[in-house]
Amino acid sequence: MTITITAxxxxxxxxxxxxxxxxxRWALExxxxxxxxxxxxxxxxxxxAHLALHPFGQIPTYEDGDLRLFETGxxxxxxxxxxxxxxxxxxxxxxxAIAWMxxxxxxxxxxxxxxxxxxxxxxxxxxxxRRKPLIAARIDxxxxxxxxxxxxxxxxxxxxxxxDLMMVSVLLRLRMSGMLEAHPILGDYxxxxxxxxxxxxxxxxxxxxxxx
Amino acid sequence: MTITITAxxxxxxxxxxxxxxxxxRWALExxxxxxxxxxxxxxxxxxxAHLALHPFGQIPTYEDGDLRLFETGxxxxxxxxxxxxxxxxxxxxxxxAIAWMxxxxxxxxxxxxxxxxxxxxxxxxxxxxRRKPLIAARIDxxxxxxxxxxxxxxxxxxxxxxxDLMMVSVLLRLRMSGMLEAHPILGDYxxxxxxxxxxxxxxxxxxxxxxx
Numbered sequence: 001m002t003i004t005i006t007a008x009x010x011x012x013x014x015x016x017x018x019x020x021x022x023x024x025r026w027a028l029e030x031x032x033x034x035x036x037x038x039x040x041x042x043x044x045x046x047x048x049a050h051l052a053l054h055p056f057g058q059i060p061t062y063e064d065g066d067l068r069l070f071e072t073g074x075x076x077x078x079x080x081x082x083x084x085x086x087x088x089x090x091x092x093x094x095x096x097a098i099a100w101m102x103x104x105x106x107x108x109x110x111x112x113x114x115x116x117x118x119x120x121x122x123x124x125x126x127x128x129x130r131r132k133p134l135i136a137a138r139i140d141x142x143x144x145x146x147x148x149x150x151x152x153x154x155x156x157x158x159x160x161x162x163x164d165l166m167m168v169s170v171l172l173r174l175r176m177s178g179m180l181e182a183h184p185i186l187g188d189y190x191x192x193x194x195x196x197x198x199x200x201x202x203x204x205x206x207x208x209x210x211x212x
Numbered sequence: 213m214t215i216t217i218t219a220x221x222x223x224x225x226x227x228x229x230x231x232x233x234x235x236x237r238w239a240l241e242x243x244x245x246x247x248x249x250x251x252x253x254x255x256x257x258x259x260x261a262h263l264a265l266h267p268f269g270q271i272p273t274y275e276d277g278d279l280r281l282f283e284t285g286x287x288x289x290x291x292x293x294x295x296x297x298x299x300x301x302x303x304x305x306x307x308x309a310i311a312w313m314x315x316x317x318x319x320x321x322x323x324x325x326x327x328x329x330x331x332x333x334x335x336x337x338x339x340x341x342r343r344k345p346l347i348a349a350r351i352d353x354x355x356x357x358x359x360x361x362x363x364x365x366x367x368x369x370x371x372x373x374x375x376d377l378m379m380v381s382v383l384l385r386l387r388m389s390g391m392l393e394a395h396p397i398l399g400d401y402x403x404x405x406x407x408x409x410x411x412x413x414x415x416x417x418x419x420x421x422x423x424x
Contacts, residue, residue, distance in 0.1 A: 066304055095290045099282055103268070106318055130339075
């Protein structure tokens with residue numbers, strides 16, 4: 001049985017690696033698992049066939065035998081639980097790594113999503129230029145807290161884990177904005193994530209789709 | 213060893229059960245686990261002692277022996293993994309329940325948080341009145357998708373799970389807004405969650421703190 005994930009037929013970012021299938025590809029590469037990709041055209045996202053897989057009409061999804069999963073965090077956790085390399089063996093360290101996965105998507109990413117929404121869904125509104133610095137300040141507060149916790153460590157809690165995979169992926173959304181430059185600790189952290197061979201393979205695979 | 217969680221000394225909602233300690237209390241009640249609560253005054257949230265427990269200076273946290281955890285989703289998952297009643301035994305059903313936990317905090321809650329931010333952090337800005345319908349439309353899109361998936365089922369995937377616990381908790385944020393009224397399937401779903409004895413005990417416990 002082969003794992004199959006879904007990805008955008010054409011990612012809105014043109015292959016910068018910010019679409020969430022990159023996170024799942026990265027986890028599969030860290031775990032040494034081969035996978036197939038089914039590309040979903042944008043206009044098919046909200047059609048019944050894809051909604052049966054993903055109730056919110058997004059990518060990625062994950063199919064392996066009888067199992068069909070949606071939600072990037074859940075897919076990455078599922079992969080991490082079944083293969084070595086993404087979660088520590090010690091039970092407490094494992095729980096803390098999962099806490100960083102949730103922190104990535106439910107504490108650090110929401111203000112970043114607010115900026116994405118401001119740019120793409122409210123970019124033509126008269127208030128957006130004045131709102132952006134307010135959103136940036138909320139993002140920056142989280143970055144400061146994260147940077148202070150990371151300090152001079154390489155990863156958030158001991159060895160590289162699925163928590164780092166998710167957090168680096170969330171922070172990568174900020175690189176184009178220059179917001180990481182005020183937090184060199186985080187800039188270096190993101191660079192360490194990107195330097196992992198498994199990340200490079202995941203990035204290259206999504207880029208190949210978007211430049212074909 | 214006793215489990216200790218943290219909660220607001222005075223919740224900003226005055227005891228409506230929307231502070232995230234209610235989610236952890238609910239999980240502990242479903243699991244039949246006794247717990248202690250340490251109340252954190254608002255001004256102590258960003259001080260070193262609390263930041264050591266929670267890098268983003270929030271509540272709740274969870275302590276049990278050597279384990280210290282933050283992030284509500286991770287705490288609820290940790291409780292669900294160690295006690296019966298919150299995750300199915302079948303491995304695939306378990307993975308799907310965890311997917312609903314992530315969906316609650318990373319897909320359904322972000323637009324709801326945007327409304328909270330608009331109301332409390334940008335309530336005095338001239339654009340907020342015109343932005344609210346845009347945010348409401350984004351929330352409503354998610355509610356429609358969720359409602360269509362739930363259909364005539366009682367819970368999101370078979371028996372009640374930690375996925376429902378998290379999703380009901382996220383939807384409860386909307387009750388005061390009246391937004392659930394357009395989605396009676398979700399209104400009934402939330403009511404089923406609230407009717408659970410474990411939820412009632414959790415709600416009453418946080419209310420007692422906030423009305424003492």
